[in-house]
Amino acid sequence: MRFYVHGAGRAGREAWPAQSDDGAVFADHSAATTASDKARLLREQCPPRDVVLVAHSLGAVPAALGLDVPSLSHVVLLEPALYDVARGVVAVEEHIAAMTAARKAADAGDLFGYWQVVAPLMFGRPATDEAWEEDEPLAARFAAVERPWGHGIDATVFGAVPALVVTGAWNDEYEAIGERLAVAGASHVHLTGHRHRPQDHPGFEGLVADFVS
Known part of the structure; x- marks a missing residue:
């Protein structure tokens, strides 16, 4: 089961126009304003086990704070706004x-x-x-969006499961975050041409399928 967690823009199904409905749950944490409240909503919406978490941008913050690692089989982070892991860059x-x-x-x-x-x-x-x-x-x-830093998130937060970080090779901040996560054990790949939304790249679904298999 894929659990899609949106960023600061579109929410729920609308945030993932290129993704299939099959075997998917599309989170909606837009009703909450703080990362802790968003994390609570994600815990309520997340399937209980064998979950492939796919989190975009700001959505990676409440996902990191709120999802119990035992429920996850794989993690895919798309340009994650996990600024805490790259402080000092x-x-x-x-x-x-x-x-x-x-x-x-x-x-x-x-x-x-x-x-x-x-x-x-x-x-x-x-x-x-x-x-x-x-x-x-x-x-x-x-x-009104809460800052994505200052949450004490460590680069090893998803270290217990296979993790894939996908960035678009257009922004130094996201590349630095991806590099720090890679040092902590994640795989880091680039899908270029779609800037902050690599999930819209035609090769994204194949990339995730290969990673999960």
Whole structure:
């Protein structure tokens, strides 16, 4: 049984348009705001045994905090936002510093100031007055997302089961996280061309099938 855990964007089935319904459970932790509450929801939704966990981006954080390893047979992490495992890496520290400054602006009531940092950093485009009316709800939603660091997650968190980390070779932070997880025993491979969503790559399903078999 595959248990798909979404990131900070689309939730549930909508987050996995390229994946089959067969033998799949699509988690939805979007109703929770903290990593601990998300972890609780995942524990409730996860099948009890023989689970292939497939977690994307921010979804790897509550998965690491909340899923009992004995229930898992394999783990597949897609560009996991497990920043705790790569602290000290320059790219990771620069990202954390920029996002911390942006969050301070949001907390002070300057949501546009927050978006001026986050839009180019996370979405590859500038924050503009012309697009602000459309962007403001997205900025507010991302400003409310709990930080994916500071949870004390160790690189060996999934060390008891075979783990595969898939990154897109486009972002230094995710590559650093993948490398740290590989040092801890995971396999780390690249699927390029789809940036932060390697699960949309046509070779992804074959990669996972080979890994699980």
